[in-house]
Amino acid sequence: MGLNIVVCVKNTPSTLSVEVDSSTGQVKTEGLLFAINPLDEYAVEEAVRIKERVPGSTVTVLTLGSEADQAVLREALSRGCDSAVLLTGPELLGGDTYATSQALAAAIRKLSGQKPVHLALFGKNTNDGNSGVVAGQTAAWLDWPCVISVKKIESIDESAALVWRMMEDGIDKIKLQLPAAIGTIKEINEPRLPSLRGKMAAKKAAITKWTAADLGFKPESKARIARSSPPPHRPAGQRLEGGTPEELARRLVDALLERKLLS
Amino acid sequence: MSSILVVALNQRGQSNPQTWELLGAGRALADASKQPLLAVLIGATAQQAQELVERGADRVLWTGHPTLQNFVNELYAQIVLETAQKEKPSHILLPSNVMGRSLAGRLAVKLEAGLATDVSRLDGGHAERNHYNGNLKAAVEFSSPIRVLTLQPMAFAPALRHSGRSGKIEELSFSPASTRAEFVSFQAEEAGEIDLGAAEGIVTGGRGVGGADGFKLLREFAHTLGAALGATRAAVDSGWIPYRHQVGLTGRTVSPKLYIACGASGQIQHMAGMSGSANIVAINTDAGCPMMQQATIAVVGDLFQLIPSIITEIKKRKGAL
Numbered sequence A: 001m002g003l004n005i006v007v008c009v010k011n012t013p014s015t016l017s018v019e020v021d022s023s024t025g026q027v028k029t030e031g032l033l034f035a036i037n038p039l040d041e042y043a044v045e046e047a048v049r050i051k052e053r054v055p056g057s058t059v060t061v062l063t064l065g066s067e068a069d070q071a072v073l074r075e076a077l078s079r080g081c082d083s084a085v086l087l088t089g090p091e092l093l094g095g096d097t098y099a100t101s102q103a104l105a106a107a108i109r110k111l112s113g114q115k116p117v118h119l120a121l122f123g124k125n126t127n128d129g130n131s132g133v134v135a136g137q138t139a140a141w142l143d144w145p146c147v148i149s150v151k152k153i154e155s156i157d158e159s160a161a162l163v164w165r166m167m168e169d170g171i172d173k174i175k176l177q178l179p180a181a182i183g184t185i186k187e188i189n190e191p192r193l194p195s196l197r198g199k200m201a202a203k204k205a206a207i208t209k210w211t212a213a214d215l216g217f218k219p220e221s222k223a224r225i226a227r228s229s230p231p232p233h234r235p236a237g238q239r240l241e242g243g244t245p246e247e248l249a250r251r252l253v254d255a256l257l258e259r260k261l262l263s
Numbered sequence B: 001m002s003s004i005l006v007v008a009l010n011q012r013g014q015s016n017p018q019t020w021e022l023l024g025a026g027r028a029l030a031d032a033s034k035q036p037l038l039a040v041l042i043g044a045t046a047q048q049a050q051e052l053v054e055r056g057a058d059r060v061l062w063t064g065h066p067t068l069q070n071f072v073n074e075l076y077a078q079i080v081l082e083t084a085q086k087e088k089p090s091h092i093l094l095p096s097n098v099m100g101r102s103l104a105g106r107l108a109v110k111l112e113a114g115l116a117t118d119v120s121r122l123d124g125g126h127a128e129r130n131h132y133n134g135n136l137k138a139a140v141e142f143s144s145p146i147r148v149l150t151l152q153p154m155a156f157a158p159a160l161r162h163s164g165r166s167g168k169i170e171e172l173s174f175s176p177a178s179t180r181a182e183f184v185s186f187q188a189e190e191a192g193e194i195d196l197g198a199a200e201g202i203v204t205g206g207r208g209v210g211g212a213d214g215f216k217l218l219r220e221f222a223h224t225l226g227a228a229l230g231a232t233r234a235a236v237d238s239g240w241i242p243y244r245h246q247v248g249l250t251g252r253t254v255s256p257k258l259y260i261a262c263g264a265s266g267q268i269q270h271m272a273g274m275s276g277s278a279n280i281v282a283i284n285t286d287a288g289c290p291m292m293q294q295a296t297i298a299v300v301g302d303l304f305q306l307i308p309s310i311i312t313e314i315k316k317r318k319g320a321l
């Protein structure tokens, strides 16, 4: 009884001011501080909450990354996940979302061979790549239904879940048959901090490591970043200061009309 | 023969204004590559199909099947997949909203296609998009014959309507597969709200707005401008305004023509969601804060004094006073 949940996370740079190597056009990530992708914290918390809600449930945290990226797995373990899997090795690293999701799906399939996985949870998007499609792509490889932008899991058991999806014009309620993938958003919960006991346990936990050979294939990318560059510099702005609010308002409206920003 | 495929998604029967931008971008690609522009229109009427032709589509395949009134990823994906497998498009263009992003992942995998989201420019073989939350631009290259792209709202000029332009319109025969995701119900957002992603103008309030009452003033300001209402996380976390209005790293990413930040300091996590705005106006008592430094127009002063005067001034110019 209970649900077997996999939560997919990524170790990402915690600073957003990154630089580009001008000779290769690629982002320089060496020496940056890395941490769990902020939006993945909500997926981890939701997985742990479901485990607390449905007795007998387990949570496996899954990442694709380097040996150093294991830190993100230990972070998730300290927040209540039970076991961890690292997908690693040169044949898996550096892929696009197509290749990455294929590897994640293969790992979920492999885990399902041990005990059936009911649910895969994801954060909204990463703060480095910003694509927000890995949940949908992983589900597609598995032929599972997927709902993203989920702000609430109203009810869940081993066979189905009722979820609230935030749309641009309101809230959709969707009934999902499991197994399924869910992409969460920030509103879904308030992540707790790791407990001291959790941290101790996470330090000692064994981490399963799988390479492309364990998955049985080498994923292939379909897209690559040819080069990165800083966005165009914003020209120095205009400052409106001094005078009465009425005067400032007049000058602002003049400036907006001049720039054709008011109709 | 190959084609460019625009996915035109209605939302609950209403056409999505971003569809015109997809047609604008699609027409340019089609002309450059001498391919026809095809549109698949889901959850619609024949009349709406005609408008797509008048806005540049050479052929429109449409369905108004009753199961498609609300968005169910698997059903919508089935329609686009069936079309794409037959028509072999080189590019599939989708909006960068929840529907577009949901579909993109499924389509890319099933069509073995490279994928780029929130594309802001298309040039030659490259798709340009932001990553690192707007701190860097990336030129994405593809090695697949089909590319799935979601386009950032406001980044491409909308296709104009030429009444009388002709094209082929075909109604699709659609028999829905059984799905494991089922639409249950919909609860609409407050009436009269403009969605952040579709707005040409956004008025955002930060901690400086002081409370839910302050947001009444901001709402009036937004209404005067016909703009959407945004907020910083500080304002959302204080409970002054719902999360759906949040702009930034953990909220929405927007790129309107005009972004007016009131009492928002411009922390990097907020800027991450709006630095792509074409013009930024900042209203703040602190001339030295990052938002004021980045702004196209920085107005130094107390927002509670300035905004009522600005509203009055705009109404005056519009001849409403």
Ligand SMILES: Cc1cc2nc3c(=O)[nH]c(=O)nc-3n(C[C@H](O)[C@H](O)[C@H](O)COP(=O)(O)OP(=O)(O)OC[C@H]3O[C@@H](n4cnc5c(N)ncnc54)[C@H](O)[C@@H]3O)c2cc1C
Pocket: A038, B205, B206, B207, B208, B209, B231, B232, B233, B234, B235, B246, B247, B248, B249, B250, B251, B252, B262, B263, B264, B265, B266, B267, B268, B269, B270, B273, B283, B284, B285, B286, B289, B301, B302, B303, B304
């Ligand atoms: C992981 C993470 C994710 C985050 N995600 C987001 C996100 O998605 N979006 C987001 O916005 N933030 C996000 N934040 C929070 C962000 O770091 C800032 O705390 C937040 O943006 C600050 O909001 P603010 O500008 O409203 O508040 P403050 O920084 O407190 O600024 C208030 C401003 O109001 C001005 N002011 C005060 N009174 C007046 C007045 N009467 N008239 C005019 N001006 C006045 C002040 O001078 C000041 O500049 C995130 C933080 C973290 C760590």
